[in-house]
Amino acid sequence: MTKEHPDNTARLRLRRLTLDDADLMLGVWNDPAFIRYVGDRGIRTVVQAHEAMLEGPMMLYETYGYGPYRIALRDSDTPIGICGIFRRDGLDEPDIGFSTLPEYCGNGFAYEAACAVIEYARKDLGLSVLNAIVSPDNAASIGLIRKLGLSFERMYEWPDSGEQVAIYAMQLTV
Template sequence: MKTYETERLIIKPITLDDAAFLLDLYNRPKFIQYIGDKNLRSIDDAQTYIQNRFLPQLERSGFGNYTITLKENNETIGAVGIFERDGLPIMDIGYSFLEEYEGKGYAYEAAIKVKEIGMTDFGLEKLSAITSKENVASQKLLGKLGLAYVKDISLPNEDEVLMYFETK
């Protein structure tokens, strides 16, 4: 699996070694509020989640979930990826960051790179995204990434109504 770089970031495919970071990120209040509780309570839970949720897609398609690390200090600050998601007709781009790294342009820098990788390296013609109605920052970022709101949807076996976006 290939690692990518931007001016300030290293974007690498997630591995089992990222379990401690994922456990921290997925249990942050903003992650739970906007994305949901993934019920990761231990390193073992996080490793199992990576093994079952992320690694199969990476191995099958060559792309999936990536960790985002700052070049300047090797600090892992977030995750970004393109996902196969039940209930969505096309691949879904998603991202999440530790709060202390929000508002610095990292999300745009990482997501625009992953969007480019998906479309150029892997031949994806369109991407989708979902976000909660309350997550205004994510909605704005999706607009900057060239995705437009299409409709409200609910994913299978979930009650929450989400905003659905697609590349223009």
């Protein structure tokens, strides 16, 4: 049986999101950097967060067996962000995504969580390719994506918005 989430790391706990994580998701979705580089989802209330979580993470878990995972500090269980595997309409391969709350940026938490997610994708989920989708002007995320071992593959235009994003990729199988 496949594990439901990546292994914990030295400093972090990772698990599937639940509706009890609505406050964390409100923080993620309303972080100015998230709004700038990913988009404003217009989610401002716990009720809206619950609806978005049912249509997003919970649907991913049900459909694919993976999705975003709650990242929390291992010692205190304080939630600090999300990292996980997503599926996007119009794209064939799953992609890794991450977002840490602003007060936890710059401590290597996103890298640590992403390494655990990549290992989970490879060993437990048996994925052969993992992409990352990033705004071409998001230098911090591009730096992390490259550090994780993904390489630039191509530019992609979202059909609904016309926005250009960069797609990075890595092979997970030898």
